[in-house]
Amino acid sequence: MSKIKYFVQQSWLLIVASFCFGLLIAVTSAALSPRIRQNEINKRNRLVSLLLPEAKNFILIEEQIEIQSLQRKKENIEIYRAMSDANECVGWSFEAVGSGFADKIKLVVAVDKDFGKIAGFDVLSSNETPGFGDQIKYDYFRGQFKGAPAGELKLVTVGEPDEIDSKIVAISGATISSEAVIEIVSNSVTQVKGQMQKKGIIGNDK
Amino acid sequence: MTNSNAKTARYVQTLIAGLWRENPVFRLLLGMCPTLAVTAAVKPALTMGCCVIFVLVCSNIIVSLMRNLLKPHLRILMFTLTIATFVTIADLFLKAFVPRMSEMLGPYVPLIIVNCIIICRAEACASKNPLVVSVIDAIGMGVGFTVTLCVLATVRELLSTGKIFEAQLMPDAFVPWAAMSMPVGAFITLGLMLSLVNIITSRKA
Numbered sequence: 001m002s003k004i005k006y007f008v009q010q011s012w013l014l015i016v017a018s019f020c021f022g023l024l025i026a027v028t029s030a031a032l033s034p035r036i037r038q039n040e041i042n043k044r045n046r047l048v049s050l051l052l053p054e055a056k057n058f059i060l061i062e063e064q065i066e067i068q069s070l071q072r073k074k075e076n077i078e079i080y081r082a083m084s085d086a087n088e089c090v091g092w093s094f095e096a097v098g099s100g101f102a103d104k105i106k107l108v109v110a111v112d113k114d115f116g117k118i119a120g121f122d123v124l125s126s127n128e129t130p131g132f133g134d135q136i137k138y139d140y141f142r143g144q145f146k147g148a149p150a151g152e153l154k155l156v157t158v159g160e161p162d163e164i165d166s167k168i169v170a171i172s173g174a175t176i177s178s179e180a181v182i183e184i185v186s187n188s189v190t191q192v193k194g195q196m197q198k199k200g201i202i203g204n205d206k
Numbered sequence: 207m208t209n210s211n212a213k214t215a216r217y218v219q220t221l222i223a224g225l226w227r228e229n230p231v232f233r234l235l236l237g238m239c240p241t242l243a244v245t246a247a248v249k250p251a252l253t254m255g256c257c258v259i260f261v262l263v264c265s266n267i268i269v270s271l272m273r274n275l276l277k278p279h280l281r282i283l284m285f286t287l288t289i290a291t292f293v294t295i296a297d298l299f300l301k302a303f304v305p306r307m308s309e310m311l312g313p314y315v316p317l318i319i320v321n322c323i324i325i326c327r328a329e330a331c332a333s334k335n336p337l338v339v340s341v342i343d344a345i346g347m348g349v350g351f352t353v354t355l356c357v358l359a360t361v362r363e364l365l366s367t368g369k370i371f372e373a374q375l376m377p378d379a380f381v382p383w384a385a386m387s388m389p390v391g392a393f394i395t396l397g398l399m400l401s402l403v404n405i406i407t408s409r410k411a
Contacts, residue, residue, distance in 0.1 A: 010277055011280070013272065013275050013276070013277070013280075013284065014280060014284060014287070017272075017284065017287060017288070018287065021287060021288070021290075021291035024291060025291060025294050025295065025298075028294075028295050028298050028299075032298045032299065032301070032302040035302040035303075036298070036302050036305075039301070039302065040305075125309065130366075130384055130387050130388060131384035
C-alpha cells in the first residue's frame with residue numbers, strides 16, 4: 001500500500017501534465033488538420049494546373065495502381081484525373097519519389113489524357129545542391145519534359161534542350177540529379193501507363 | 207519604494223542579459239543547430255526565431271508555475287514534456303497558416319524540442335524564479351536569439367543572392383556567392399561573427 005502511495009506522490013504531476021498536454025495537442029490538431037490537408041491538396045493542384053492549363057478539377061480514381069519503385073519496392077500510387085470546365089478528362093497526375101543526390105526527390109508528374117505525352121513535372125520536395133542540382137526546378141530543364149513521349153527517357157550530355165524528344169540534356173555539373181529525375185519520371189510513367197492499360201482505364205497504344 | 211525600484215532594475219537586467227551579456231548564440235553558444243541550419247535567408251530565420259520565442263515563453267510560464275511541485279529526479283522529464291507540447295503546437299500552426307515556410311524549415315521546427323536554449327532557461331531560470339521574472343527572461347533570451355539569427359541570415363542572404371526579402375540590394379555586377387547559402391557559409395559567417403563579438407567584449411573589458 002505504501003508503495004502505491006509513494007508512486008503516486010512521485011508521479012502525479014507527470015501523469016496530470018501528460019493528460020493536459022495531450023488534450024491541448026489533440027484540440028489544436030483537430031482544429032487545424034482540415035486546413036493542413038487542404039494546404040497540401042492546394043499545393044499539388046496549383047503545380048499540376050500549371051502543367052495542365054485546362055485542368056480545373058482533380059478527382060482521385062478508385063482503382064488501385066501499384067508500381068515497383070526504383071528500389072524494387074511495391075508502391076501504391078494515387079492517380080488523379082484532371083477534369084476541364086466542361087467535365088472532360090484533360091490529363092492525369094500522380095506523385096513519384098526517388099533518391100536524388102543528397103536526399104529523396106519528390107515529384108508531381110502530369111501526363112496528357114491518353115498517356116501519349118508527358119505534360120511536365122514539378123518538384124514537391126528536394127534537397128539538391130543549391131546552384132547545381134536544384135536546377136531541376138528551373139524552367140529550361142523542366143521544359144524538356146513538356147511534350148516528351150510518355151515512355152523511356154534518355155539522358156544525354158550534348159544536345160539541343162529546345163528539341164522535344166525522349167532525349168533529355170543533363171544539367172552540367174549535376175549529372176546525378178538530372179539522372180535521378182529522368183529515372184523517377186520514366187519509371188513511374190511507364191509503369192503507371194502499363195497498369196492503367198491493363199485495368200482498361202485508358203486505351204492501348206494505337 | 208526602493209523595493210519596487212530594485213525589482214524594476216532586476217527586470218531590466220534580466221531582459222538585457224538575453225540581448226547581449228548572455229546572448230544565447232554569441233555568448234553562451236547554445237542552439238547552434240538552428241543557428242547554422244536556418245540562416246540561409248532572413249524569412250526562415252525570422253520564423254524560427256518567432257517559434258522559439260513562443261515556445262520559450264510558454265514553457266517558462268508552465269515550468270515557473272509548477273516549480274514548487276517538481277521532483278528533482280523527474281524535472282528534466284517534465285521540462286521536455288512541456289517543451290515538446292508547445293513545439294508540436296507551433297509546428298501545427300506553421301503547417302496550417304504558412305505552409306511554404308513550414309516546408310522550408312522542414313525538420314528544424316520539431317528539433318526545437320532538443321534546442322538547449324529552452325531547456326537551459328527552464329533549468330537555470332524558470333524552475334527557480336517567480337512567474338514575472340521567468341517571462342521576462344524568456345522574452346529577453348528569445349529576442350536575443352531571433353536578432354542574432356536575423357543578423358547572420360542577413361549577411362548570408364545578401365552575399366548568396368544579393369537580395370533581402372526579394373528586394374535587390376546589391377548592384378547588378380555583383381556575382382552571388384552560392385557557397386554562402388550552403389553549410390560552409392553558415393560556419394564561416396558564424397565564426398567571423400563570434401570573433402567580432404569577442405573583439406568587442408575584450409576591448410570593453
